[in-house]
Amino acid sequence: MAVERKFPGIIDKPMSFCPGCGHGVISRIICECLEELGQDQNIIFPIGVGCSSNLGAGLTTDRLHCSHGRAAAVATGMKRVNPDNLVVTYQGDGDAYSIGLAESTNAAYRNENITVITVNNTNFGMTGGQMSWTTMEGQKTTTSQHGRDCSITGAPIRFPEMVAREFDIAYAARGSVSSPANIRKTKKFITEALKAQMNKEGYSIVEVLSPCPVNWGMTPIQAMERLDKEVEPYYPVGVIKARKEAK
Template identity: 80%
Template sequence: MPAERKVPEMIDRPMSFCPGCGHGIIIRLICECLEELGQDQNVIFPIGVGCSSNLGGGLVADRLHCLHGRAGAVATGIKRVNPDNLVITYQGDGDAYSIGIAETTNAAYRNENITVITVNNTNFGMTGGQMSLTTMEGQKTSTTVHGRDCSVTGFPIRFPELVASQFHPAYVARGSVSSPANIKKTKGYIKKALQAQINREGYSMVEVMSPCPVNWGMKPIQAMERINNDLISYYPLGEFTEKGGETR
């Protein structure tokens, strides 16, 4: 008999993501971690604008839908007033990096005791697949119809590496939902990030590589393969901080 796979109790109805989207997997991982850490009744989600907004659609948890890109600032305020609550921003690459780079960077710079989950699908998914700061060189999007030209736009940003190398965060990692093994590792990263916040160690961030088959013009399996074959070499998976999130 296969082991029973219980949907976390925090998820009370199906969510409205496109077929093959990675958001649903990531939300489930976050909820599993929250339940396992006994934090599901203690969490507040400042949510970004984008497909990440759909986190609010099926979840039994306190959440606040922030202005586009501003979740880092909103989370700072919530956490400083309610230090005992677990505060997790849930944002896309366009939200956290393109429009929200000031708020995301400043919260990391200040080492705010919050957890930032960024879903990197290399485009603005919700609005029809425009270029974001993480769009790959040569990638065709609705605003780079001939492929991204980095001599004009700058190069795809590796934000977790920036935070880990220039600031003093508690925990920074990058995961992916492109294989069962990667999903399992990503859950471990999310759990460590949340544990770092519980331990009051400071800023934690997990970026997750996630497929967007509809805007990439691919079938779901091809989109997973694109992550494994083309994206991970530029966006390496793993932990970028030496410690953090260990139960002491």
């Protein structure tokens, strides 16, 4: 009797994300979306440096670990020479918005036909929990030990809103893993972003809010509560710019 597979076929082995982290859920729903769209054998992942790097170890797909912050630039090259493949970056907020802000912004500015998935856990998760451009006001990190002072550092960046407002991109949304309902919404956002690329509409981005219990100094339950009560009010979940067909 055949055993029904309980997870997407392109996931090869367990990934080594920290307990309570949202990366495992996010990577799974990306793979589910690809499988449901029939694109799981037609995908290339340019993967950022950070916690996101663990994605590559668990997949059977084509992927490339990029220099820190450069995934959007690498994705641009990949898509231009492989226009029939889906190209999806997988990055953290520090990689995409701090170190890679120029590359991320320019890909959106040019409306490159790629899909960007950015996991926002409000810090540089892998390298020690330093402050990133998405760190919340007052949040303590290893480089803001008294809490982020926005009068000195500026306010946390809302990148999807910025590129949706300023550039002619195809799709932008923000999801979260704070509840089953939000996970379902996030999966829908990722599906729509992938469809935008499949339809050659241009640049699409989905930012996904994720807890980081280790660097936040919290239990997984406490971190999820913080995500819901503190992070999501500043980074609202929903569609920011809809695809033409979805309006």
